[in-house]
Amino acid sequence: MRVLVTGGAGFIGSHIVTALKDRGHEPVVLDALLPAAHPGTPPLPDAEFVRADVRDADAVRAALRGVDAVCHQAAMVGLGKEFADAPDYVGCNDLGTAVLLAQTAAAGVREVVLAGSMVVYGEGRYTCGRHGTVRPGPRRAEDLAAGRFEPRCPDCGAELAPGLVGEDAPADPRNVYATTKLAQEHLTASWARCTQGRAVSLRYHNVYGPGMPRDTPYAGVASFFRSALARGEAPRVFEDGAQRRDFVHVTDVAAANVAALEAVGGMPSGGLVAYNTGSGEPHTVGEMASALASAHGGPEPVVTGEYRLGDVRHITADSARLRDELGWRPRVGFARGMAEFARAGQRTSAAPAA
Ligand SMILES: NC(=O)c1ccc[n+]([C@@H]2O[C@H](COP(=O)([O-])OP(=O)(O)OC[C@H]3O[C@@H](n4cnc5c(N)ncnc54)[C@H](O)[C@@H]3O)[C@@H](O)[C@H]2O)c1
Numbered sequence: 001m002r003v004l005v006t007g008g009a010g011f012i013g014s015h016i017v018t019a020l021k022d023r024g025h026e027p028v029v030l031d032a033l034l035p036a037a038h039p040g041t042p043p044l045p046d047a048e049f050v051r052a053d054v055r056d057a058d059a060v061r062a063a064l065r066g067v068d069a070v071c072h073q074a075a076m077v078g079l080g081k082e083f084a085d086a087p088d089y090v091g092c093n094d095l096g097t098a099v100l101l102a103q104t105a106a107a108g109v110r111e112v113v114l115a116g117s118m119v120v121y122g123e124g125r126y127t128c129g130r131h132g133t134v135r136p137g138p139r140r141a142e143d144l145a146a147g148r149f150e151p152r153c154p155d156c157g158a159e160l161a162p163g164l165v166g167e168d169a170p171a172d173p174r175n176v177y178a179t180t181k182l183a184q185e186h187l188t189a190s191w192a193r194c195t196q197g198r199a200v201s202l203r204y205h206n207v208y209g210p211g212m213p214r215d216t217p218y219a220g221v222a223s224f225f226r227s228a229l230a231r232g233e234a235p236r237v238f239e240d241g242a243q244r245r246d247f248v249h250v251t252d253v254a255a256a257n258v259a260a261l262e263a264v265g266g267m268p269s270g271g272l273v274a275y276n277t278g279s280g281e282p283h284t285v286g287e288m289a290s291a292l293a294s295a296h297g298g299p300e301p302v303v304t305g306e307y308r309l310g311d312v313r314h315i316t317a318d319s320a321r322l323r324d325e326l327g328w329r330p331r332v333g334f335a336r337g338m339a340e341f342a343r344a345g346q347r348t349s350a351a352p353a354a
């Protein structure tokens with residue numbers, strides 16, 4: 001299968017290119033090599049490569065020639081520095097997706113796999129002893145400042161038990177980036193309806209592994225800790241370190257993309273199917289910092305109590321649908337993945353700090 005991989009020079013995209021080639025497929029990479037993602041001279045993809053922006057309709061049209069499916073990874077990632085960044089995010093991620101899909105429609109390509117994200121869910125799923133499943137709103141700044149990090153039941157104020165988020169959970173994007181990732185899904189679903197195309201969104205959890213850009217603000221917490229350790233410093237863990245996440249290895253995410261590309265042609269036409277893409281092994285950010293510090297042989301993490309307003313407390317996916325329907329299995333467990341990452345190289349990045 002010949003696959004156009006947008007963003008194929010990036011962290012996840014480059015692993016997808018390798019995974020596609022390993023399965024005998026033929027990737028074509030289209031990537032603008034954004035300076036924020038690639039300062040200096042980025043390594044060029046080991047595949048047919050077009051340096052272009054997904055908003056460049058002519059370049060996309062040319063790159064789509066002979067292509068069977070599109071794997072759309074190109075996006076501006078990160079929380080951004082300020083709201084003034086919103087037009088750049090929307091332009092890159094949503095106008096970019098619209099241009100790509102319009103050309104995909106015109107070229108008669110009917111299969112799209114999209115890099116989705118868990119950020120579309122906002123704060124995860126919680127259970128109150130009295131009220132059952134509840135959806136707490138954003139945490140209040142005064143609670144965070146006072147060290148009250150756990151969200152409370154919106155009805156009775158009781159403590160809540162975090163649970164796993166299913167694909168049917170309502171969307172609740174909490175920042176500009178999250179909003180653009182949700183809009184990408186809606187655009188892709190509209191494309192599928194209008195063209196009788198078939199689409200998958202893989203809602204990635206926190207992806208980590210070799211080639212991870214250094215010091216990007218988004219999902220980059222593993223990267224921050226790794227960089228601190230490389231400088232001989234202790235990882236600085238925000239809040240109380242008990243925030244739960246699902247850290248999924250980049251090679252497993254690449255394999256999920258290949259599985260989705262190979263399966264999407266057999267899915268019902270006219271719609272988009274979302275799959276949570278996580279390891280299924282939730283861990284706290286504090287546990288992750290400790291695992292990296294001990295594998296690296298560096299100083300123990302320091303829990304600082306600092307916080308970021310846009311952060312959610314716990315967000316962990318239920319990836320059963322991906323396992324059951326696409327037969328995907330994560331292969332790199334937390335202990336091994338973190339131990340390897342503690343020693344692996346990162347890509348230098350000049351992405352803005354949040
Ligand atoms: N890293 C994570 O934990 C994570 C989690 C959830 C979702 N995602 C999604 O996965 C995808 C890949 O992310 P990544 O972590 O590999 O980021 P990355 O920055 O390493 O890669 C993105 C690539 O896309 C390219 N790009 C960006 N905008 C473009 C445009 N308009 N035209 C052409 N190329 C463009 C960049 O040059 C870069 O090579 C993104 O869609 C991101 O939203 C990532």
Ligand SMILES: [Zn+2]
Nearest residue numbers: 128131153156
């Ligand atoms: Zn309650």
